[in-house]
Amino acid sequence: MITFEGAAKIYPDGTVAVAHLDLTVETGKTTVFVGPSGSGKTTSLRMINRMVEPTDGTVRIDGADIRGRNPAQLRRAIGYVIQQAGLFPHRTVLDNIATVPLLLGWRRRRARARAAELMELVGLEPAQAKRYPHQLSGGQQQRVGVARALAADPPILLMDEPFSAVDPVVRTSLQDELIRLQQELHKTVVFVTHDIDEAVRLGDRIAVFRPGGELAQYDSPERLLAEPVDAFVESFIGYDRGVRRLSFFPARGLSLREDVVFDDEDRVERARSVVAGDGEPWALVVDSARIPQGWVSAAQLDRAPAGVPLGSLELAPYGHTFDVGTDSLRAALDAAVLSPAGRAVGVDDEGRVVGVVSQDDLGAAIWSVSE
Amino acid sequence: MDILNELVAWFSDPAQWTGPAGIPARMGEHVYYSLTGLLISAVIAVPIGLFTGHTGMGGFLTASLANFARALPTIGVLFLIVLAAGIGLAPVIAALVALAVPPILVNTHEGVRGVEPRLKDAALGMGMRGGEVLFKLELPVATPLILIGMRTAAVQVVATATIAAYVGVGGLGRYIVDGQARQDLTMMLGGSVLVVALAVVTTLLFAGLRRLLVAPGLRAEAAAAR
Ligand SMILES: Nc1ncnc2c1ncn2[C@@H]1O[C@H](COP(=O)(O)OP(=O)(O)OP(=O)(O)O)[C@@H](O)[C@H]1O
Ligand SMILES: [Mg+2]
Numbered sequence: 039m040i041t042f043e044g045a046a047k048i049y050p051d052g053t054v055a056v057a058h059l060d061l062t063v064e065t066g067k068t069t070v071f072v073g074p075s076g077s078g079k080t081t082s083l084r085m086i087n088r089m090v091e092p093t094d095g096t097v098r099i100d101g102a103d104i105r106g107r108n109p110a111q112l113r114r115a116i117g118y119v120i121q122q123a124g125l126f127p128h129r130t131v132l133d134n135i136a137t138v139p140l141l142l143g144w145r146r147r148r149a150r151a152r153a154a155e156l157m158e159l160v161g162l163e164p165a166q167a168k169r170y171p172h173q174l175s176g177g178q179q180q181r182v183g184v185a186r187a188l189a190a191d192p193p194i195l196l197m198d199e200p201f202s203a204v205d206p207v208v209r210t211s212l213q214d215e216l217i218r219l220q221q222e223l224h225k226t227v228v229f230v231t232h233d234i235d236e237a238v239r240l241g242d243r244i245a246v247f248r249p250g251g252e253l254a255q256y257d258s259p260e261r262l263l264a265e266p267v268d269a270f271v272e273s274f275i276g277y278d279r280g281v282r283r284l285s286f287f288p289a290r291g292l293s294l295r296e297d298v299v300f301d302d303e304d305r306v307e308r309a310r311s312v313v314a315g316d317g318e319p320w321a322l323v324v325d326s327a328r329i330p331q332g333w334v335s336a337a338q339l340d341r342a343p344a345g346v347p348l349g350s351l352e353l354a355p356y357g358h359t360f361d362v363g364t365d366s367l368r369a370a371l372d373a374a375v376l377s378p379a380g381r382a383v384g385v386d387d388e389g390r391v392v393g394v395v396s397q398d399d400l401g402a403a404i405w406s407v408s409e
Numbered sequence: 410m411d412i413l414n415e416l417v418a419w420f421s422d423p424a425q426w427t428g429p430a431g432i433p434a435r436m437g438e439h440v441y442y443s444l445t446g447l448l449i450s451a452v453i454a455v456p457i458g459l460f461t462g463h464t465g466m467g468g469f470l471t472a473s474l475a476n477f478a479r480a481l482p483t484i485g486v487l488f489l490i491v492l493a494a495g496i497g498l499a500p501v502i503a504a505l506v507a508l509a510v511p512p513i514l515v516n517t518h519e520g521v522r523g524v525e526p527r528l529k530d531a532a533l534g535m536g537m538r539g540g541e542v543l544f545k546l547e548l549p550v551a552t553p554l555i556l557i558g559m560r561t562a563a564v565q566v567v568a569t570a571t572i573a574a575y576v577g578v579g580g581l582g583r584y585i586v587d588g589q590a591r592q593d594l595t596m597m598l599g600g601s602v603l604v605v606a607l608a609v610v611t612t613l614l615f616a617g618l619r620r621l622l623v624a625p626g627l628r629a630e631a632a633a634a635r
Contacts, residue, residue: 089534114536124531128549128624138535170626186535196534 039065040086040194040226044095047081047251055081056251059095063243065193068220068227070237073247073254074274079230081251083196086228087116099194114138117187117195117225122203123179125171131157131182132167138190149189156185161215177208181215188223195225202231213239234275238263238282246271260286280408284368287407289360292370292400294384294393299324302331302349309348310339318396320379322356323348328390330356333379359383362392367403374400415595416602430583432603438579439607442498442570446505447563454510455555458517462551463543471518475511483508483569491576501573508569509562516558520551553623560615567608571600581607 040063047055056078063069071079084090085097088109097104104112125134135153140146157167160181171179180200187195201209213236220227231237237244238259246262248254248270255267263283266272276282298321300309309321313336321339323331332353342351357377360369362384373382374395382395419425426432461467486507490500524547532542571582584600587593619628 087534089530110536110538112536113534118531118534120527120531120534122527124525124527126528126531126546126550128627130626141536141541170624170629172626172629 039063039098039100040228041098041101042082042085042095043098045082045085045092045097046094047078047085047090048093054251056085056092059251059253061245061253061256063226063228065100065226066224067242068229068240069243069245070241071228071230071245071247072232072234072237072274074232074249077247077249078251079232079247080198082247083198083228083230086194086196087113087118089113114142114190115192115194117190117192119180119183119187119195119197119200121199122176123171123183123200125179125182125186127171129170130167131162131169131171131174134171134182135185135189137186142190152189153185156189157182159188159219160185175208176204177212180204180212184216184219188219188225193226195227197227197229199230199232201236202233209236216240235282238285246274248274281368281371284371284404284407285366287367289362289365289367289370289384292362292367292384292395292403294362294395295399296393298322298394299391300348301326302347304348305344306339306342306346306348306351307344309334310336313339320381321348322379322381322383322391322394323351323353324391325349330359330383330385330391332356333377333381335379354378356383359385359389359391361385361387363387367400367407370395370400371404412595412598416598419595419599435579435581435583436603436607438573439567439570439581439604442501442505442573442578442580443563443566443607443611446502446566446570447509447559449502450506450509450513450562450566451559453506454513454558455517458514458555459521459543459548462518462521463539463547465522468518468522471514475515478507478511481507484572484575487572487576496576498573498578501570501576501578504572505566505569509566512561512565513555513558516554516561517551520554520558521547523554524550549624550627553619553627556615556619556622560612563611563615564608567611568604571604 042059042061045059046057049055059082071082073079081090085092086099086104088104088107126137132150132153135156136149139149139152144152154164154167157164162178162181162185166174166178171182174182183200201212204212217240229240241259243256244259244262245256246254255262255271260283262271263275263279266275266279272279297312298316298318300321300323302323302325313321319336320333323334325331331349332355334348334351334353338351355378358373360373360382363386370382370384374380374397377383380397382400384392384395386392424431428434458471461471483504487500487504490503494500528546528550529542532546537545570580571585573580574582574586581600581603584603585597588596588600
């Protein structure tokens, strides 16, 4: 547990980086500091490993004032990951990762063996051990940075915008990797970002900072999106917070229609009778393995000659699907919005169609959670 | 053409290659003066440069001192020291040191100071102490620049060690000074050729040192940045 008690940092030039911070970071959870540029996130983070000394207040780790700890020793027990990794250019990947164990006096062989383990843990190929940092991509460098921070198995991990310098695709995969690692390791992670989406994805708890170094709100992601405390937080988390909040509700509860799903061998008239009787404007065509093929409209069915198999009609693309077991309402909504039929296709974990969600049913589900 | 033939004759005269005034002996003296001057300079300049670069203290002083020293005419320094300390090897070495310290000092200082702040931040954040930051990060990263400073110093020292002859000491300068006194152009040329050859060898030596002392990661990085 990390506790800020009235912690403040005022620089000699009068800049108030952190005004007065009271905050408890829970052990084994991921806490995200988020806020606009200059709001004191980095300063607060660096108070934890004494890279910044507060000008007022106290920071405690498990109840003990960190001023009682030697800074170098304290830092060796806290993993530290920075933007663009900050790898040593003169050291190989393996030796970069082994840095803290070596500082702690481990034998080289043991430190390197540990480093090799860490490479595997963060998803680096063993062949990259002998490379130098400049030979790696930004994403790979960041993985090495995470491995380096974890090498001595510290209980606390501080990460300052670690993924901000890589492209969105790589960033998503690094975030996934961190989520997976955290499920395995249960570190006390403090993560700084100014990307609210990243905060919502990674955080068990989110601390929103406002300019002037004040804590605006400290809450779970769900509550933050549902109940921003004031106009600043509301505008910071963005106009689409309602949609974003849907990611906390599973799509599992949606009622799926199976009767408008047809095999591509089925005849036109069969679909026509179901669709017409129901006033439903679209039918989904699947192949024999129930893999979606595309949408066919009621108007198309009316025009098509009888006896033709559905698979031979010109089908509208089905867009993307959502997984009924694991995806959220947000994914279902997104699938519906991007579908030409305005309906979302729900699939199982092997991509087989389970059913489709009509706009009415999706709307009802969204309304019910928004209450 | 004549002068070339004479030069070849001068070099191929067996008498030239033996005795205390022979090429091997003169070359030995020259290398000895140069090496002594360079080593003393490095022992003075590298630690000071590391200190000022690491702490950020005295950066301005270092640069001004180095600029001042660079503006000094070496031969003037030599005569000044000889006037003060008398004839001998010591004033020669002192003049060479005055010449070699500035480039080594400036490059060491700049090399250390130029280490990216985020690398120092990472080093401190991982729990390195001042000395560990210096020796595990700043020195290795600054090594390429320090070596360039030493190479510049070494080439200058090799060229300048010829002045030893003016104050009655040996070295390849003897050929030039004595040649001048005897109006022996071939001898002067021969001496010059030897000095130039030694300077070239020195440069090559530093290329080798770079391979030996600079981490492959840094060498390739510099190549990529070029
Ligand atoms: N050494 C310093 N001297 C004076 N002011 C400083 C110093 N370091 C930071 N500040 C100021 O303190 C404030 C908070 O800085 P901090 O780095 O904590 O912000 P941040 O929330 O991390 O911002 P960003 O998202 O841009 O990284 C800023 O106004 C910054 O200019
Ligand atoms: Mg910051």
